Amino acid sequence: MNGAQAMVRTLADAGVGVWFANPGTSELHLVAALDDEPRARGVLCLFEGVATGAADGYGRMAPKPAAVLLHLGPGLGNGLANLHNARRGRTPVITVIGDHATGHRRFDAPLQSDIAAVAGTVSAWMRRPETAADAGPAAAEAVTAALAGGVATLIVPSDAAWSDGGEVAAALPAPPPEPAADGALEPAAAALTGGEPCVVLVGGDATRREGLEAAGRIAAAAGARLLCETFPARLERGAGVPAVERLAYLGEMASAQLDGARHIILAGARRPVTFFAYPGLPGDLVPDGCQVHDLGADATGALARLADAVAKEAAPPLQVAARPDVPSGALTGESAAAVIGALLPEGAIVSDEANTSGLWLPGATAGAPPHDWLSLTGGAIGQGLPVATGAAIACPDRPVVCLEADGSAMYTISALWTQAREGLDVTTVVFNNGSYAILSMETTRVGAVPAPPEQGTVARDMVDLSRPALDFVALASGMGVPASRATTAEEFAAQFGKALAEPGPHLIEAVVPPLG
Structure with a gap:
């Protein structure tokens, strides 16, 4: 058994069977080991930020972490933003980063970098197994560390993966949090x-x-x-x-x-x-x-x-069941929130990165049937689509709704391809207001520029997404996700209801005006 096989089997024995992956040459023995382990599921992501965000979404909804497989330091760098979000959310994630073979490091090859220095910024625990014999025990320790809450990182030299001498190790349960005295x-x-x-x-x-x-x-x-x-x-x-x-x-x-x-x-x-x-x-x-x-x-x-x-005799105040009426007329952030509140199914998982278009969502959905709400824990945008992807794999029997702002969506839009490939039941709503509206608001709040219309041309241009206009229907369709565009509340309600009723991924481009 080589080190890669020992690592994959150790993780599978501990219940870690999902691998969100964007691998390269240094990780190919780990990819091959997934073929040897029937309990392992490889989920290909076209960008590392999708892989790390999907692992975050999985870890939030499953009682166990997923593994995310990245290629050397640059691959880690591409996935760092959503690992930051996972760190802030204390999500259990096992990050497996391939490295050059131990004897190859001295050559300073083109992809050589200080992986540990970068990984340390987001990791609660980190280990570099230098030999095949180290691989299984390191993987077992990673499971325990991740279950304690946080990102556990394995930096795996390629020769530690391909060499024989690997042994499966048993992971220990994470110790419970220390109770307050x-x-x-x-x-x-x-x-x-x-x-x-x-x-x-x-x-x-x-x-x-x-x-x-x-x-x-x-x-x-x-x-x-x-x-x-x-x-x-x-x-x-x-x-x-x-x-x-x-x-x-x-x-x-x-x-x-x-x-x-x-x-x-x-x-x-x-x-x-x-x-x-x-x-x-x-x-x-x-x-x-x-x-x-x-x-x-x-x-x-x-x-x-x-x-x-x-509070021995007290009872908690419970949310009363209530739904807004399905609105008609112009489609705005407010009317879209009313549609979502009116139609949100019981047991839904909502991945929320609607940003300024989502200000009305908490009120409109408060009395909907019980559901889970996943939000932007670390503030690094590009989380919504990947988190929805991971949540859908963790909970295949539950509908997932992704509420996504247009600018944020473009960071990790390729998550749609993974959703189509895996046949995931995710309904994505992209609120297209043609701008980075949050930045338009913040530039005024920090005093960088005056409020519109006195802003300069460059300041206005840096938050404008209309030259050229983004076509999310075309983008989704090109990645295999059925898509439609809504410009009125009636259109949005019909399309949202239809998407929820049909299995598999769907995208609705909700054309709304920017805030303010």
């Missing part, structure tokens, strides 16, 4: 029962039903405000699920949500800060004089214990 919960309990305004801010695994129920009980009993982080990795929501409001993206709006709080209790969430620095505005969103209490790594467990301490 009783003393660590006492300040939070005192804050919640002390009569001062409190905010409970949830993130990580606490945005699943169990954590939300505990947090909802706490908020109901203490009169606290319940919020979740702006971009949760996976938020369970919909009718019958404890309702939670997301912290706003814009700093001014987030400050208003937190205004007056004397205590903020962090349950799996990070301390709230603005996404960027803005002239004359604070970056830290914690109000002056407010105390921050962090419940630690085991956020869901800590919330459950805290709820039992301060």
Whole structure:
């Protein structure tokens, strides 16, 4: 058995059978090893950012990580943005990066680079097995590290893959998160029962039903405000699920949500800060004089214990079932959100990268049947289409809806080809407003340029996507995905309903005006 076979079989024994791959010469023995392992599924992606984003989507929805196979340092570089998103979302991912043979490194070949230095920026754990004998044990350790939450990286020299002497190793289960000591919960309990305004801010695994129920009980009993982080990795929501409001993206709006709080209790969430620095505005969103209490790594467990301490008789407020009426007339971000809220199927997985066109989505879909919402955890755009791809492979029995902005879609548009190749049940809505609308808004907010129409020609041109206009129907059709274009609410409702009713991938180009 060579090292590649040992690695693939070790991962398969641990339940890691899906490989999102964009391989090259250095990885071909690993590709061949997939043929030798019937439990392994290779999923070809035409761009590394699709492979890493798909592994992220898979890891968010499956109880186990996927592997992503990349070609040397440049392949890692191409996939880095979505590995950044996976890192921020604490998604379990196993990244396997091929490297030059150990004896070839001294030649400084054209594709030679410092893979470890780059991988270290996104990896929670990293190992370079130098021999075939190291390959299986390193893979087993990678599984354990990924299951602990994060990107585990294997840098595999090609001779370690092709050489004989590999042995299968058994992965150990990841240790559970360290529970908070009783003393660590006492300040939070005192804050919640002390009569001062409190905010409970949830993130990580606490945005699943169990954590939300505990947090909802706490908020109901203490009169606290319940919020979740702006971009949760996976938020369970919909009718019958404890309702939670997301912290706003814009700093001014987030400050208003937190205004007056004397205590903020962090349950799996990070301390709230603005996404960027803005002239004359604070970056830290914690109000002056407010105390921050962090419940630690085991956020869901800590919330459950805290709820039992301060909210024994309380019940969480549940989201009431409600759907908007299907609108008619002009197609806008608001009317498109109403259509989605009216038609979203039960059990849907929504991959949301709608950006400015999606401002109305939370309200319109809140009372839809229970579903999962996957958002842009690290802010690096180009995530929506790949995450939807990985989620569809992780949950083949559930419909996946990808809500995608036009500019972001172009980063990883080739994910459509993988969806067609794999026959995935993904309905993609591309909101085509012909612009990088988020940048148009931000250039004014940071004071770089005046508001339109006083902006200069170059500033306007750098956010304009209309010269030439992008034709998403043609792009999707060219990659094997049936596609249509909607310019009215009626057209969009008919096309969205039809796409949901039919198996396989579909794309709808929703032509909407830019925000503002």
